[in-house]
Ligand code: HEM
């Protein structure tokens with residue numbers, strides 16, 4: 052049952068996420084224009100902006116996934132609005148702390164804050180603790196939130212039902228059905244819990260060093276492993292949460308019967324729980340001190356991780372879309388486009404996760420190229436689709452027909468144009484995270500300017516969406532029912 | 533809606549907390565003493581000016597192309613930082629007993645200095661016969677100091693330049709690979725020597741005593757690295773999550789039972 056207070060909280064999330072998104076995109080465009088030498092920022096300003104852009108983006112789209120799942124979960128199980136409000140309020144505080152540390156304190160160690168960078172203070176001294184405490188707050192709050200949602204699922208479904216084990220048999224029809232939405236949410240939330248626990252451990256280690264005055268020091272390799280286990284996993288699980296909403300809403304708005312949990316859907320998502328956790332080994336290719344087996348695991352798991360979720364989802368979406376008369380609208384249009392962006396970004400990721408290529412592509416613009424594709428043109432679109440869908444719920448309308456082709460065109464041209472410039476840069480060995488490129492790499496300049504221009508088109512589309520959604524979101528707060 | 537009343541209160545208190553926190557941080561804001569000037573012009577090629585040496589005029593590139601070079605900018609009339617800078621550098625180089633190939637090129641940025649002044653200056657530090665040290669002047673002071681972002685200011689009341697103590701590390705392609713501003717420890721100098729020789733510099737701490745959780749430890753008797761306790765830390769998140777889920781399952785079962793009753 053979705054209550055009015057759940058709608059209000061969801062509406063507050065959407066407004067906040069979109070406002071932060073617009074600011075974070077503006078930071079992104081600013082970076083691109085600086086790299087293109089169209090404007091001239093101090094390096095410390097550039098890196099502060101880069102840091103706040105990265106954390107904000109990862110943060111808001113993880114939240115978007117969690118709050119969408121929270122909303123839809125209330126169709127199947129009893130959910131707690133208090134928990135949702137708690138998560139919202141402290142997320143705002145956490146974000147303010149991080150923004151203060153980066154924009155006022157000029158903390159700029161990158162969103163990965165890779166050890167020992169946070170302790171090589173090149174900013175206001177309070178920047179490091181404020182940034183780390185802000186992240187800790189977010190990690191703990193989201194951990195509580197995710198645990199709460201898993202608890203709510205486990206109250207209605209046993210563990211094996213939550214994982215849809217009863218659907219594995221191809222002959223028997225199970226007594227109790229597990230909807231794909233429950234399965235995928237459950238698997239993703241478990242992944243989120245694992246990576247947030249990792250974040251908590253990581254923060255504990257960093258604080259131990261920070262407050263012990265040299266009594267305790269960290270092993271850079273261990274901290275790196277923990278950091279990327281956390282970073283890689285949260286970025287991927289956020290996308291899986293978006294897929295959960297896709298499975299739930301896309302058939303509904305297309306006028307088709309709901310997706311069923313078939314044996315291959317069940318198997319695919321069960322496997323992905325495991326592979327997504329091992330795929331992070333591809334972040335260890337350059338750590339030559341580690342055993343060769345880590346590298347082999349990294350490459351194999353990266354390939355295997357993509358098969359279950361991607362193949363199963365693409366098949367499901369293809370069955371839905373082709374051969375049926377589909378009513379296209381903004382919601383399923385965004386979902387469809389999002390799947391396309393996710394697959395393209397995924398292929399880009401696999402190319403980079405192949406060891407022989409990684410030697411060339413490591414830390415080039417290829418990296419932001421692939422993750423911006425499956426984020427800006429993938430996960431973000433899943434969440435925007437949910438926003439449009441839920442916006443209609445806010446105003447009690449089932450009319451999605453206002454389907455604006457120009458809006459989608461702006462998104463496609465702006466979004467893909469923006470990432471293509473990253474891909475070309477990466478293929479030409481332009482490094483990532485340079486505030487300006489040395490003159491030997493001046494191809495990077497022109498690509499950056501073009502990328503910034505395309506991103507501005509993308510921003511235009513987002514502003515349009517923002518204005519459209521704001522009307523519906525604000526209405527919820529004035530409705531009395 | 534009860535929850536929304538609770539909500540507003542919560543927002544208010546959070547808002548106030550945040551403002552207090554922020555204002556605290558801002559009022560106690562101490563700037564760190566990190567020197568961004570050391571990063572200016574890094575990885576740019578130095579201006580290839582003509583310098584005047586005892587062997588006659590030559591291009592700067594003829595020096596740095598034969599061996600990596602530390603460029604020092606001084607003037608002989610200086611009462612300030614120039615003397616301590618040179619004596620400190622020559623002491624550190626002697627103490628470090630470096631086998632690496634490199635040279636120290638001391639250039640005057642004062643148009644009044646002649647080659648003979650520089651010779652006298654070298655003698656003052658007993659460096660006139662040290663093949664590693666070269667003391668020169670140039671007619672192209674401006675392009676040289678501009679390309680390394682060195683900005684001395686003439687103070688006519690004390691008749692002295694107000695200037696930094698600057699060391700510029702050049703590799704054999706003439707790239708500025710590291711700068712050191714001020715008189716600093718010998719580890720900085722060693723880092724500069726590695727940098728101008730295009731060597732890898734570890735920027736992270738190596739294993740040592742207070743490092744409790746490391747992924748690998750080195751066994752001196754076998755000469756191999758072995759898996760270590762840090763890798764257990766990597767397994768902890770999965771284990772902790774497992775325990776969390778187990779307890780949630782128990783909780784769920786209990787709640788279902790009470791519901792049935
Ligand atoms: C059109 C919108 C966007 C623009 C213009 C933009 C721009 C940029 C730029 C210029 C960089 C620095 C690239 C470099 O290393 O040289 C960057 C980094 C990054 N972006 Fe975006 N971005 C956008 C959207 C997103 C989205 C949607 C996400 C994630 C959900 C995201 C996450 C990140 C992350 C994690 C980094 C890495 C930061 C770091 O290296 O510490 N960005 N972005």
Ligand SMILES: [Cu+2]
Pocket residue numbers: 283330331333334
């Ligand atoms: Cu990854």
